[in-house]
Amino acid sequence: xxxxxxxxxxxxxxxxxxxxxxxxxxxxxxxxxxxxxxxxxxxxxxxxxxxxxxxxxxxxxxxxxxxxxxxxxxxxxxxxxxxxxxxxxxxxxxxxxxxxxxxxxxxxxxxxxxxxxxxxxxxxxxxxxxxxxxxxxxxxxxxxxxxxxxxxxxxxxxxxxx
Amino acid sequence: xxxxxxxxxxxxxxxxxxxxxxxxxxxxxxxxxxxxxxxxxxxxxxxxxxxxxxxxxxxxxxxxxxxxxxxxxxxxxxxxxxxxxxxxxxxxxxxxxxxxxxxxxxxxxxxxxxxxxxxxxxxxxxxxxxxxxxxxxxxxxxxxxxxxxxxxxxxxxxxxxxxxxxxxxxxxxxxxxxxxxxxxxxxxxxxxxxxxxxxxxxxxxxxxxxxxxxxxxxxxxxxxxxxxxxxxxxxxxxxxxxxxxxxxxxxxxxxxxxxxxxxxxxxxxxxxxxxxxxxxxxxxxxxxxxxxxxxxxxxxxxxxxxxxxxxxxxxxxxxxxxxxxxxxxxxxxxxxxxxxxxxxxxxxxxxxxxxxxxxxxxxxxxxxxxxxxxxxxxxxxxxxxxxxxxxxxxxxxxxxxxxxxxxxxxxxxxxxxxxxxxxxxxxxxxxxxxxxxxxxxxxxxxxxxxxxxxxxxxxxxxxxxxxxxxxxxxxxxxxxxxxxxxxxxxxxxxxxxxxxxxxxxxxxxxxxxxxxxxxxxxxxxxxxxxxxxxxxxxxxxxxxxxxxxxxxxxxxxxxxxxxxxxxxxxxxxxxxxxxxxxxxxxxxxxxxxxxxxxxxxxxxxxxxxxxxxxxxxxxxxxxxxxxxxxxxxxxxxxxxxxxxxxxxxxxxxxxxxxxxxxxxxxxxxxxxxxxxxxxxxxxxxxxxxxxxxxxxxxxxxxxxxxxxxxxxxxxxxxxxxxxxxxxxxxxxxxxxxxxxxxxxxxxxxxxxxxxxxxxx
Numbered sequence: 001x002x003x004x005x006x007x008x009x010x011x012x013x014x015x016x017x018x019x020x021x022x023x024x025x026x027x028x029x030x031x032x033x034x035x036x037x038x039x040x041x042x043x044x045x046x047x048x049x050x051x052x053x054x055x056x057x058x059x060x061x062x063x064x065x066x067x068x069x070x071x072x073x074x075x076x077x078x079x080x081x082x083x084x085x086x087x088x089x090x091x092x093x094x095x096x097x098x099x100x101x102x103x104x105x106x107x108x109x110x111x112x113x114x115x116x117x118x119x120x121x122x123x124x125x126x127x128x129x130x131x132x133x134x135x136x137x138x139x140x141x142x143x144x145x146x147x148x149x150x151x152x153x154x155x156x157x158x159x160x161x162x
Numbered sequence: 163x164x165x166x167x168x169x170x171x172x173x174x175x176x177x178x179x180x181x182x183x184x185x186x187x188x189x190x191x192x193x194x195x196x197x198x199x200x201x202x203x204x205x206x207x208x209x210x211x212x213x214x215x216x217x218x219x220x221x222x223x224x225x226x227x228x229x230x231x232x233x234x235x236x237x238x239x240x241x242x243x244x245x246x247x248x249x250x251x252x253x254x255x256x257x258x259x260x261x262x263x264x265x266x267x268x269x270x271x272x273x274x275x276x277x278x279x280x281x282x283x284x285x286x287x288x289x290x291x292x293x294x295x296x297x298x299x300x301x302x303x304x305x306x307x308x309x310x311x312x313x314x315x316x317x318x319x320x321x322x323x324x325x326x327x328x329x330x331x332x333x334x335x336x337x338x339x340x341x342x343x344x345x346x347x348x349x350x351x352x353x354x355x356x357x358x359x360x361x362x363x364x365x366x367x368x369x370x371x372x373x374x375x376x377x378x379x380x381x382x383x384x385x386x387x388x389x390x391x392x393x394x395x396x397x398x399x400x401x402x403x404x405x406x407x408x409x410x411x412x413x414x415x416x417x418x419x420x421x422x423x424x425x426x427x428x429x430x431x432x433x434x435x436x437x438x439x440x441x442x443x444x445x446x447x448x449x450x451x452x453x454x455x456x457x458x459x460x461x462x463x464x465x466x467x468x469x470x471x472x473x474x475x476x477x478x479x480x481x482x483x484x485x486x487x488x489x490x491x492x493x494x495x496x497x498x499x500x501x502x503x504x505x506x507x508x509x510x511x512x513x514x515x516x517x518x519x520x521x522x523x524x525x526x527x528x529x530x531x532x533x534x535x536x537x538x539x540x541x542x543x544x545x546x547x548x549x550x551x552x553x554x555x556x557x558x559x560x561x562x563x564x565x566x567x568x569x570x571x572x573x574x575x576x577x578x579x580x581x582x583x584x585x586x587x588x589x590x591x592x593x594x595x596x597x598x599x600x601x602x603x604x605x606x607x608x609x610x611x612x613x614x615x616x617x618x619x620x621x622x623x624x625x626x627x628x629x630x631x632x633x634x635x636x637x638x639x640x641x642x643x644x645x646x647x648x649x650x651x652x653x654x655x656x657x658x659x660x661x662x663x664x665x666x667x668x669x670x671x672x673x674x675x676x677x678x679x680x681x682x683x684x685x686x687x688x689x690x691x692x693x694x695x696x697x698x699x700x701x702x703x704x705x706x707x708x709x710x711x712x713x714x715x716x717x718x719x720x721x722x723x724x725x726x727x728x729x730x731x732x733x734x735x736x737x738x739x740x741x742x743x744x745x746x747x748x749x750x751x752x753x754x755x756x757x758x759x760x761x762x763x764x765x766x767x768x769x770x771x772x773x774x775x776x777x778x779x780x781x782x783x784x785x786x787x788x789x790x791x792x793x794x795x796x797x798x799x800x801x802x803x804x805x806x807x808x809x810x811x812x813x814x815x816x817x818x819x820x821x822x823x824x825x826x827x828x829x830x831x832x833x834x835x836x837x838x839x840x841x842x843x844x845x846x847x848x849x850x851x852x853x854x855x856x857x858x859x860x861x862x863x864x865x866x867x868x869x870x871x872x873x874x875x876x877x878x879x880x881x882x883x884x885x886x887x888x889x890x891x892x893x894x895x896x897x898x899x900x901x902x903x904x905x906x907x908x909x910x911x912x913x914x915x916x917x918x919x920x921x922x
Contacts, residue, residue, distance in 0.1 A: 017274070028273075033190035034183015036399070038348040039432035043842035046348055074183035087181040091173060094807050097815065098640030099180030100348045100399025106181065121855070129851035132842070134348050134400045135640050136811060137818030137879075138850035 008076025045131030095144030207835020242475030262437025330452030349399020363390030372677030403513030442514020483518025603894025613874030620690025628738030635675015681874020787913030816879020
């Protein structure tokens with residue numbers, strides 16, 4: 001069957017089996033391989049994408065369930081080659097090592113900051129508790145989210161003042 | 163000359179592709195025309211294969227072939243440290259020996275087609291008696307995994323007569339289970355093989371830690387020469403020791419690509435990886451610690467029983483390493499450690515971050531706490547009385563480990579001070595006094611470990627445009643070697659790090675190497691690159707002296723400019739200019755070879771011994787058994803620190819994995835050999851919400867064993883943290899009569915220990 005999804009602002013269509021998972025639509029059909037698969041029990045969050053702005057685990061929904069909706073993947077974070085502040089934050093604070101969990105972490109973090117622009121450490125840790133990282137011990141991921149929160153606040157203050 | 167070791171913060175060059183999704187991990191590679199392989203796996207832990215019927219699967223849509231061991235006709239994989247009789251076949255041959263072992267492989271046009279067809283492969287098994295417990299496996303009447311050989315893979319007996327406990331005034335005894343855990347990198351196992359008819363060979367893309375070893379294994383098993391097999395390591399989603407050796411599935415994919423003449427891709431599901439990727443630890447320790455009544459340790463005797471899993475190829479080296487490090491940070495005159503490694507019907511055991519050293523530290527540090535409790539001496543004070551003093555280095559232990567340098571007392575003092583040890587003890591006493599439900603525990607671990615074996619290749623070459631290429635035999639998977647090695651070269655040659663390309667992880671782009679494991683990359687691989695850079699600089703200096711008509715000793719590095727006469731920056735010759743001169747026989751001094759290039763195989767004389775002290779503060783709910791880690795402090799000394807940010811990252815990740823073993827993780831089996839924690843829903847890998855921020859501190863005691871003065875830091879967090887946390891939880895309950903709880907310290911185990919101590 002045919003499914004049409006807006007991915008990173010672009011309308012994309014593909015012929016899919018009804019059982020095809022959203023993550024496989026992204027990875028195999030649309031060749032957006034930045035979204036990773038780390039488990040098969042909705043535990044690790046490596047496949048996290050934003051669906052209409054809300055983080056979802058793309059291994060746990062069918063591609064056809066995304067029909068007509070908007071999906072943001074890690075490939076859609078940077079605009080015209082300029083990194084999104086959350087990407088900058090992970091770079092600045094050494095919030096990644098192997099990078100495999102990073103796309104999911106970035107999207108979950110972005111969603112958190114949109115909902116809560118000034119989260120506490122505790123809030124960050126709980127908001128990211130559906131995303132597993134085996135390399136960093138999470139500390140620098142928390143630091144990266146805090147860095148980004150500060151950056152977004154100072155950016156918006158600058159915008160407000162101008 | 164600029165020091166090759168810098169302490170600056172250099173942003174990781176690795177990060178941009180990783181944060182934008184541009185990085186390519188193995189399953190992101192999709193060579194045109196690639197087929198997909200899916201393995202048919204054993205649904206039982208031990209059984210005879212009576213028949214395999216591939217016909218129903220072979221007839222399914224898109225299927226290019228169904229292959230069994232007989233179809234592939236490959237010899238077994240190299241036996242490693244295990245006996246040849248226990249060597250592992252690429253696909254199960256006649257017998258399956260653990261749940262999840264690959265029995266057949268289906269190749270089809272899409273992964274879904276291959277998965278559907280794999281389910282249709284009919285395999286008849288005759289179930290055989292299962293043994294999952296290593297002690298049971300060594301019993302006379304145990305079912306044998308390999309007919310006629312018994313289940314003992316390797317052993318080392320105690321010396322006769324045993325003298326370790328002679329003259330002891332006090333002996334404490336413990337039986338500690340260092341449980342089986344999974345490395346569980348977030349990227350599941352995978353491989354892509356591409357046939358290369360031009361050289362009658364193939365290219366194998368695989369997430370592995372030692373591409374040259376993988377090349378050798380694949381070449382040997384397929385009957386090819388090393389020049390026919392190119393191994394390329396793409397981006398790797400973590401490894402932690404479990405990707406050191408080559409997986410049979412990867413070899414099978416290589417064989418299939420050659421056979422079918424098309425690229426073949428394979429990626430596991432997590433549920434497959436939990437069963438098929440090697441596990442770690444899995445060691446039972448019976449330890450006796452002898453001491454005088456005033457707390458001087460006089461001897462240690464231990465018997466280690468290592469579970470090797472179904473094919474103990476790498477497993478025997480784990481207890482061997484535990485034995486080597488069994489003295490820990492203490493002066494112990496007599497140390498006797500016997501070990502045995504047994505085959506069982508479980509996933510094979512191999513290296514996992516620390517590989518035998520965390521087990522040693524856990525054993526000694528737990529035993530020292532038992533002794534402290536017995537003697538009524540504060541655990542910090544008891545440690546202090548027995549630490550190897552700083553003046554004693556280099557120090558050779560009773561197991562012949564030669565510790566290069568250290569100051570254990572300083573590390574212990576620092577962590578105690580940073581934690582506010584006396585205040586913590588006062589808080590603990592007050593909570594005990596008040597009989598609070600939530601009790602406080604303080605756990606210590608002073609550790610030493612061994613890092614940096616073997617030799618490593620490093621090469622540095624100045625390109626015609628003045629940029630520099632460094633080649634290394636190590637193979638990173640998240641550590642940031644490209645950044646770290648570029649820093650080494652840049653600092654030596656006075657160029658920007660962005661001018662330095664670092665080439666690695668491709669057996670056709672680098673001539674030789676061992677790889678990244680055992681916390682060896684910077685000290686062995688980095689030293690090779692640094693020495694090669696030094697040689698290039700020496701040659702360039704001689705060349706510049708010739709061109710500038712100045713004595714070589716007057717030629718200085720002008721960072722960002724090149725080489726010139728000291729004190730006269732305007733004389734500086736750019737690296738591009740030097741490269742051009744080096745290529746021109748008319749401009750070189752007589753007798754100088756062309757090119758600005760040097761290669762070094764660096765082999766340290768001996769290993770280095772990083773050390774440190776960790777302190778954990780745990781709160782234990784005595785009604786529910788829930789243990790929470792409130793604080794974790796770590797003082798780590800890995801010699802000189804080359805890149806503070808990368809080192810810190812290694813420490814954080816190591817601590818998290820060590821804490822995870824103490825509190826959360828275990829791979830268990832039922833008596834039939836079914837895995838109880840075969841996916842990430844049941845295997846309790848901690849999330850951000852399960853861990854606190856770590857309080858980390860550095861000491862830097864340089865090693866004399868390499869030019870950088872560095873030791874390894876990749877595993878120290880895992881070595882140091884586990885026993886600190888375990889000791890903290892036991893300490894929280896010490897006043898209730900609890901003396902030991904095996905890991906993981908789940909609420910149920912802790913609650914049961916409390917009940918048992920209360921006589922409940």
